[in-house]
C-alpha cells in the first residue's frame with residue numbers, strides 16, 4: 205500500500221471524478237515524470253481504480269530520470285500492470301505498446317531546482333515534449349502537457365484573475381526564463397502537433413498545487429514553511445512578503461487534471477487551480493498558524509542565492525473555462541487543505557531543510 209500519500213485523499217479524488225473514471229478503464233497510459241509529486245498521485249489513483257472500479261485494469265508505463273524525485277521506490281513493483289522505466293525523456297523513446305493517453309508531467313518545477321539545472325529544465329519541456337508528442341502522434345493517443353501558470357509571467361493587475369487568453373508578460377532572459385520560456389515553447393509544440401498532425405493535445409496550466417506527498421527538500425513555499433514549522437523555527441519569507449498566490453489542494457487539482465486529460469477539447473488550454481483566496485506570503489504564515497492552532501513567527505529575508513528572485517507579484521487563476529467545459533469545481537478550502545497538509549508533514553518531515 206502506498207504510504208507516502210493520504211489514501212483518504214485518493215478515494216476523495218475518485219469519488220469526485222465519478223463517471224469520468226470510465227474513460228480510463230482498460231486503457232494504457234504513458235506517464236512521464238511519474239515519480240514526481242503529481243505523478244505519484246496519478247499512479248495512486250489508477251492503482252486504486254484498478255483495485256476498486258475498473259472492469260479491465262489500466263496499464264501504466266512510468267518514465268522518470270529521478271533528477272528531482274529521489275530514489276525510485278519499490279511501490280510500483282506490487283502492481284503487475286505498472287511498469288517503471290528509468291528514462292530521461294529528452295533521449296529517444298522506444299515504446300512498443302499501444303498507448304491511449306500520454307501524460308507529460310515531467311519537469312523541474314521548483315525554482316530552487318531550476319536555478320540549479322537550467323538546461324535540463326528547458327530540455328524537458330521542449331525536447332522531452334517533442335519526443336512524447338511523437339509517441340502520441342504515432343499512437344493517435346490523447347496528449348496532455350503540464351505547462352504552468354508561470355507562462356503568464358507578471359501580469360498587469362487588470363489581467364488578474366488571469367484567463368487562458370492572456371498572453372503573458374514574461375522575460376526571455378533571467379533566472380526564471382529557463383522554466384517560463386520553455387513551458388511557452390512546449391505549448392507551441394502542442395499547438396503545432398495539433399494543427400499539423402491532428403494530435404489531440406490538451407495543455408494544463410496548474411496554479412500552485414500543494415498537499416501530502418511533497419518532498420521536504422522540494423523548496424517550494426509550503427514544504428519550506430512546513431519543514432520550519434516541524435523544526436519549531438521562525439518561517440523565512442523571501443522578498444517583501446507581499447507577493448500573492450492562490451493555493452490549490454492536491455485532491456482538487458488532480459480532479460481537474462484528470463477531467464482535462466480525459467475530456468479536454470483537443471487543442472485547448474485549461475487553467476487548473478483554486479482562485480480563492482489570493483493571499484500574500486505574510487498572510488500565508490497566518491493561515492498556517494490558524495490551521496495548526498498555534499502562533500508561528502516569521503522573518504522577512506532577502507532572496508537566497510539558490511532561489512531565482514524577480515518572481516511575479518501576483519498570481520490568481522480565472523477558472524471559468526474549466527468550470528464550463530470540464531465541470532471542474534475546487535472544493536477544499538485553504539484552512540482544511542493546510543490542516544491536512546501540515547498534519548501529514550508533522551508525521552513525515554524531519555524539520556528544517
Ligand SMILES: NC(=O)c1ccc[n+]([C@@H]2O[C@H](COP(=O)([O-])OP(=O)(O)OC[C@H]3O[C@@H](n4cnc5c(N)ncnc54)[C@H](O)[C@@H]3O)[C@@H](O)[C@H]2O)c1
Pocket residue numbers: 236237238239240241242243267268269270271272273274291292293294308309310311312313314328332350351352353409410411412413414
Ligand atoms: N505542482 C505544481 O504546483 C505545478 C505548478 C505548475 C506547473 N507544474 C508542472 O507540472 C508538472 C509536475 O509537477 P510536480 O509538482 O509533480 O513536479 P515534480 O518536480 O515533483 O516532478 C517532476 C518529475 O519529473 C521528473 N523529470 C524531470 N526531468 C525529467 C526528464 N528529462 N526525464 C524524465 N523525468 C524527468 C523528475 O525527476 C520528477 O520526478 C511539471 O512539469 C511542473 O512544471 C506543477
